Amino acid sequence: MERLNIGINPGRLRHTITLLEPQTTVGVSGVETTFAPGSPPVTALAEIKYVRGVDVIKSGQVVSQTYLSVTIRYNPAFAAGKRIQKWDGEQFIIQAVENVREMNAYMVLTCLGLGLNN
Amino acid sequence: MSIEQGLVSLIQSGIGSLAPGGYAATVPETNQVTAANPKAWTYRTIISMPTYVLEGEDLLTELELQIDCHGYTMDDAILLAKAIKSALRAAAPTGGNALVLSDPDNTVVQGIFRRAPHLDGYSDANRTYVRTLEYLVTYYDQQ
Numbered sequence: 001m002e003r004l005n006i007g008i009n010p011g012r013l014r015h016t017i018t019l020l021e022p023q024t025t026v027g028v029s030g031v032e033t034t035f036a037p038g039s040p041p042v043t044a045l046a047e048i049k050y051v052r053g054v055d056v057i058k059s060g061q062v063v064s065q066t067y068l069s070v071t072i073r074y075n076p077a078f079a080a081g082k083r084i085q086k087w088d089g090e091q092f093i094i095q096a097v098e099n100v101r102e103m104n105a106y107m108v109l110t111c112l113g114l115g116l117n118n
Numbered sequence: 119m120s121i122e123q124g125l126v127s128l129i130q131s132g133i134g135s136l137a138p139g140g141y142a143a144t145v146p147e148t149n150q151v152t153a154a155n156p157k158a159w160t161y162r163t164i165i166s167m168p169t170y171v172l173e174g175e176d177l178l179t180e181l182e183l184q185i186d187c188h189g190y191t192m193d194d195a196i197l198l199a200k201a202i203k204s205a206l207r208a209a210a211p212t213g214g215n216a217l218v219l220s221d222p223d224n225t226v227v228q229g230i231f232r233r234a235p236h237l238d239g240y241s242d243a244n245r246t247y248v249r250t251l252e253y254l255v256t257y258y259d260q261q
Contacts, residue, residue, distance in 0.1 A: 029192030061241055064150060
């Protein structure tokens with residue numbers, strides 16, 4: 001019988017990230033969505049791995065896109081459509097969430113960064 | 119050396135430090151629109167129509183120019199478009215006076231007119247917004 005090992009070496013979770021929640025406000029352009037930390041802010045210790053980076057030339061812009069894999073302890077507050085912010089202010093869009101083995105132990109966030117691989 | 123150079127200088131001096139811009143056709147990666155760099159503008163020529171007289175082609179030329187005002191949010195795009203419209207409205211020659219641009223040819227402009235197109239858009243690659251303006255510029259083409 002296979003022995004499940006869902007543990008993680010906590011030493012790998014060496015970076016602090018902050019969850020940015022979507023907020024709807026009314027501005028010059030009407031209703032707009034901005035992203036900001038909740039109250040109180042939700043943070044997590046994370047392992048951040050860069051997966052790949054590409055240049056996309058589209059819509060009159062040269063755009064650099066960076067894909068990240070971010071591992072954190074399980075917290076359902078981290079969900080697709082929200083964003084995370086690193087300690088240095090860089091923001092990443094959470095595109096997908098993997099609840100590893102559906103064990104509610106830890107999760108892997110697939111994230112997209114824009115303009116950050118220079 | 120060109121009408122483009124003169125117009126870019128004219129707009130950039132009008133909007134000041136509000137946004138980098140004057141890029142031809144595309145925003146370069148070095149100035150990608152991000153939260154830290156929320157505005158940028160580009161231009162592209164759509165139409166250049168010379169005037170013809172009995173002697174042939176005249177220097178008086180009608181240039182239609184597209185200006186794309188990129189913003190990290192739609193607010194940014196709108197504010198940048200307003201600033202560019204304001205700059206060109208203030209600089210446009212009136213009362214029969216010509217405007218001399220600061221390019222090395224000192225291109226002489228007879229008129230700057232905003233055209234009807236006023237399009238909003240969204241970049242799915244960069245998650246940013248754009249407001250597109252069009253202008254008709256009549257000037258003497260020094261070739």
